[in-house]
Amino acid sequence: MAIETATFAAGCFWGVEAAFRELKGVVDATVGYTGGHKDEPNYKEVCSGNTGHAEACEVKFDNEVITFDQLLDAFWKMHDPTQLNRQGPDIGSQYRSAVFFHSPEQEEKTKASMKELFDSKKTRGPICTQVVLAQTFWAAEDYHQNYCAKTGRGFCHM
Secondary structure, eight states, rough: OOHHHHHOOOOOOHHHHHHHHHHEEEEEEEEEEEESSSSOOOHHHHHHTOOOOEEEEEEETTTSSSSSHHHHHHHEEEOOTSSSEETTTTEEETGGGEEEEEHHHHHHHHHHHHHHHTTTSSSSSSSOOOOOOOOOOOOOOOGGGTTHHHHHHTTOOO
């Protein structure tokens, strides 16, 4: 088993986490905050929009079972990457679309996948997804972890 890490932001992190957890080869998925300037942010602070963080999902995956490219395919399908700083009813930079890459290979694959998606004309317009180097990932509070499974709630905006 070769475990790798990938980090995605695609709106409300509850549904993103639930969607990734359904994929064979995903070993773990944790919701949290990344991409901002405040250390140890909490949910209320991130929701204010003042920390610069995105609600994100850190995915641990077995690359012998599922590839990063397959995770990207799932990511593009689970949200609308053409919406700037929002997904569905969730509005603000904390709900932005982003891939926080952990290696030059992930960066390259993300940019190639994004170009392929745009060139396919299957999007409603230009893709707004940020492709940025992974920063510190701050796990969200316990009550946010595996929220959809704990509450029986659906997939948010998806």
